[in-house]
Amino acid sequence: MKHTLSVLVENKPGVLTRVAGLFARRGFNIDSLVVGQSEDPKLSRMTITIDGAEHPIDQVTKQLHKLINVVKIRDLDPDHTVARELALIKVNASSGTRSEIVQIAEIFQARVVDVDKRTLTIEMASSPGKLLALQEMLQPFGVIEIERTGTVAIARG
């Protein structure tokens, strides 16, 4: 099962290295890790997704807690969490396929942000699952490049 950890850390130099180093050292694999400023300028928030089947999640959180700069950790409950990820997908598009791709994008409520003679770039902010679905739909046209930000998540309510 995938776990999404929302980790509040002190906004100090080297904190990302400490967290990343800890994961590497203890052999935990990170699926994605996003860092940004939180509501408090002295604190940053990391959203870390990790495969709980692979690693006992409480070992991960306990080890994270030992880092002095880690202030708070929440293991977000997927049923009560809003998770979003932004993706930019560049796909092959000729005059023959362009309108079909645009239609697919519309169905997914994604936006076309760049058009070229041979390509289209689509932007979509959504749950990681829907992103994957869009990606699969676009695959037959020839996906050239995908940029994904990794998941950010927040508890509901």
Place this chain on the structure above:
Amino acid sequence: MKGSQAIVKALQDEGCEVIFGYPGGVVIPLYDALFDSDLRHVLVRHEQGAAHAADGYARATGKVGVCVATSGPGATNLVTGIANAYLDSVPIVAITGQVKADLIGTDAFQEADTTGITLPIVKHSYLVTRGQELPQAIHEAFHIASTGRPGPVLIDIPVTSQLEDFAYRKAAQLDLPGYKPTLKGHTKQIRAAARALAEAQRPVLYVGGGVISSGATAELMELAALLDLPVTTTLMAMGAFPETHPLSLGMLGMHGTAYANWAVHECSLLVAVGARFDDRVTGKLSAFAPQAKVIHIDIDPAEIGKNIEPQIPIVGDARRVLADLVEVLSGMERTPGLTREWLSRIEELREQHPLAYHDDGDGIPPQFVVEEVDRVTGGDAIIATDVGQHQMWACQYFRYTRPRQLVSSGGLGTMGFGLPAAIGAQIGRPDKQVIDIGGDGGFQMTMQELGTAMAYEVPIVVAILNNRSLGMVRQWQDLFWNKRYSHTCFERQPDFAKIAEAYGAFGATVTEKDQVADALREAIKDPRPAFIDFHVRQEENVYPMVPSGASIMEMIGGTAGRRKKP
């Protein structure tokens, strides 16, 4: 005040009395400040010696040990010592110089990414690029190093910060929102543990270094005495419970006493206090204490459930939790004599599997030297060790009766630790005789520190159990690698006593068993640092031995003895 002076002032504000260090380019400002200060500085002969001496000082005194090195090679030479302190949860503060702040990242002369290199082996670290933040960083470093589960903290200080001028303000408050160690155990869990203890017919206390670092030996004794609980200690906890006490089982684990291991194997309740189920203790995890319900008391939540899932986990400070347990148990109704049968079973195990060695009159048995150290010092000495066979014998054949009496590298297993750690311990505890029981291998890794011992007239006694080989590795080759002694036997050895004498120390070589005690007495009496080269039997192995990854059932040499531990 200059940043460099602020470092000295802040160290003194933390109660620091002595630092172990070695100067270099970017710490010249700091050393200049030390020149005028009354903070004692011990100049070692190699930075590794500084880290180990600070570590030995911390283990022997319970205070924070401090070491100093310059940037680059000075800092990297500290690394082994920092890792050693990390693995054994020893509170040290390592101060390293760094190149000018604006040169960081340019591959400047003697630049190394010290905070990066040490990241996995420190409890926390600081890179202080603004001088005025030094007092706060040092204040926090001491706090972090010495509280919770102790450990090393590194402070990397660019020379530019040392030169900065600012008004010194004593750091008063901590700004550590993410650091709140849990001290008090959960009341419900403590009640559950008390009930389990009150009902247990075959209990064993398995005690680790946490009991020593939290100062819980009195509480441990109270609990053990209240319920007649047999106590076994890890290497890190030797002396946490007096080995002269009838309830003591001595050390457990790979080279622990057979009766301690059998007791753990047969027990119905295992109470781990400040211990971490290390592989050298448990052997094969699935076969460890197979019948036992487990209570695990530790201040570090990450240790609980890491190797073994306990039925009753308690996060808290060993001293608080043990005191609370005693209190709850005192007010509980208990069946008297519940463990009587178990204690007689343990006596039986003790009779059947005594700790023992062969003594056929041929050469000096190394174990005998350790026994003589115990006898000659009346069991009062502080023992430092290196790592290997002699270390295990020092654990098996010296009876530790008080905490902080053994200074030994457990987790990292650092050869070369003994001599510098002994120096640090002796400087911290001038009231006790420190004896470094070492091996001829480990001694040669840091023997330059004889120079430090001489310069400061540190009256340690170095007793080398010289078997002309790297005994522990040779033992594994003997038992598991078809006696193919690849590079473990020294064909030529120096005359160690002469080396000691060249330093101006007392030096002696002992080849006969009946000279052992006299040599020790003479060495102790001599006011100088002393060195004795005991030529012991080369082929001696450490028994009993539970092979790596095996269970107690596969123990080698548990009953081979002819002599009992007195």
